[in-house]
Amino acid sequence: MSGRPRSTVSPVPDSDQRRAGFYSAKRLSILLSTCLFPAATMLSSCVVMPANTHLDQKRSLEKYDALGIDAPVVLPELKDEGDSGFSAADFLTLHSGLIVSGEYIDEDFKKKMATSRQSAEGVLELGFSVPIAKGGSGFGSCAPVTADGYFLTAAHVLSHEESYVLYATSNEKNTFIDYAPVRVIFRNDAADFAIVKAELKTPRYLTYRRKPMTPETTLFAGGWMHEKGGGVFLEAQPAAGDTEGKFTRIVTTLPMIKGDSGSPLIDQQGHLCGVLSTMRLGVIVKMKPKSTAVMMELGEVEKLIRVDRAERSGGSRVPL
Numbered sequence: 001m002s003g004r005p006r007s008t009v010s011p012v013p014d015s016d017q018r019r020a021g022f023y024s025a026k027r028l029s030i031l032l033s034t035c036l037f038p039a040a041t042m043l044s045s046c047v048v049m050p051a052n053t054h055l056d057q058k059r060s061l062e063k064y065d066a067l068g069i070d071a072p073v074v075l076p077e078l079k080d081e082g083d084s085g086f087s088a089a090d091f092l093t094l095h096s097g098l099i100v101s102g103e104y105i106d107e108d109f110k111k112k113m114a115t116s117r118q119s120a121e122g123v124l125e126l127g128f129s130v131p132i133a134k135g136g137s138g139f140g141s142c143a144p145v146t147a148d149g150y151f152l153t154a155a156h157v158l159s160h161e162e163s164y165v166l167y168a169t170s171n172e173k174n175t176f177i178d179y180a181p182v183r184v185i186f187r188n189d190a191a192d193f194a195i196v197k198a199e200l201k202t203p204r205y206l207t208y209r210r211k212p213m214t215p216e217t218t219l220f221a222g223g224w225m226h227e228k229g230g231g232v233f234l235e236a237q238p239a240a241g242d243t244e245g246k247f248t249r250i251v252t253t254l255p256m257i258k259g260d261s262g263s264p265l266i267d268q269q270g271h272l273c274g275v276l277s278t279m280r281l282g283v284i285v286k287m288k289p290k291s292t293a294v295m296m297e298l299g300e301v302e303k304l305i306r307v308d309r310a311e312r313s314g315g316s317r318v319p320l
Contacts, residue, residue, distance in 0.1 A: 053257065054257065057222070064232075065087055065088045068088070069086050069270045072084045073204065074204070076171070092223070092264065096263060097142040097143075097144055097151055097165045097166060097167040097198075099164070099165050099182065099262060100163065100166065102161075102162030140154060140259065142165060142275070143263070143264035143272055144204070147202055147203060149201065151198065152262075153194050153261075154261045154275055154276065155188060155192045155193055155194040162181060164181050164198075167179070167198070167202055181198065182197065185304060188247070191242055191247040191294055192239075192277045192294055193247060193294050195301065195304055208298050209266075209267055209272060213267075213273065217233040219254060219265055219266065220265075221256060222263050229256055230254065231254035232253050233252055234253060237249040245297075249292050252265070253291075257279065260276050262276060273293065273295065278291065
């Protein structure tokens with residue numbers, strides 16, 4: 001075993017379950033299991049067949065992920081020592097959230113969530129079951145950007161009246177899945193961008209990339225229920241309907257697939273560059289993979305979060 005954490009995928013036991021094991025040099029075993037009803041494969045805000053597949057994602061990740069993510073990850077299972085060199089897949093698993101419709105948060109779901117708190121010390125086991133049926137919508141990912149539960153996501157992910165976020169949080173001993181309803185503090189449907197707040201701790205969150213990207217910038221994306229993908233930056237474009245210049249669309253070569261909306265787009269240093277919004281689609285002809293992320297001007301994101309935090313804590317209103 002090499003000194004760098006790596007990601008492996010074991011055989012799929014049946015059509016309803018995928019299981020991935022992660023192993024680090026410190027003998028930390030991270031097990032993430034996902035159980036979805038077959039209808040989950042119908043999840044998409046799109047009405048045509050995607051040109052990209054899970055195989056495209058795996059190939060792209062193998063091409064770009066040789067060096068891992070150059071950013072430390074702190075876990076109680078690592079005795080709170082920062083360990084760097086995590087693969088992009090592992091890093092994104094621990095630095096993203098899953099958004100689901102509130103209709104799926106029933107008593108059975110809550111019992112299954114509670115089991116993730118019972119893993120042995122030194123072993124991180126994240127297991128959940130989301131019975132998405134009949135092509136349900138309002139299902140996607142989000143990017144944590146603070147330690148107190150603020151996330152960025154794509155606006156179209158929030159298609160239900162009530163949505164919940166699932167996140168791999170930690171206490172002093174273990175890492176486990178926690179969940180909470182989200183409150184929308186900002187939403188722009190034209191730009192497909194939103195900021196939400198959940199009342200849970202998010203000890204592992206993403207910091208922003210603040211310098212321009214170039215064609216050599218390697219990027220990764222994906223939430224923690226799907227395969228992750230790798231690629232490079234192509235170009236930045238103005239967002240549709242943005243008359244004030246607050247949003248940027250980031251075009252990449254990443255082969256993302258349906259269900260990846262809202263996933264964090266990160267660089268090799270683990271910095272957040274945007275959240276996935278759209279993917280290239282095709283019906284007959286296989287087209288070159290291409291996905292688009294969106295990002296709001298960082299000063300505006302930080303101001304909106306600062307204002308919301310002050311208002312919720314009873315502080316004075318901060319002018320926008």
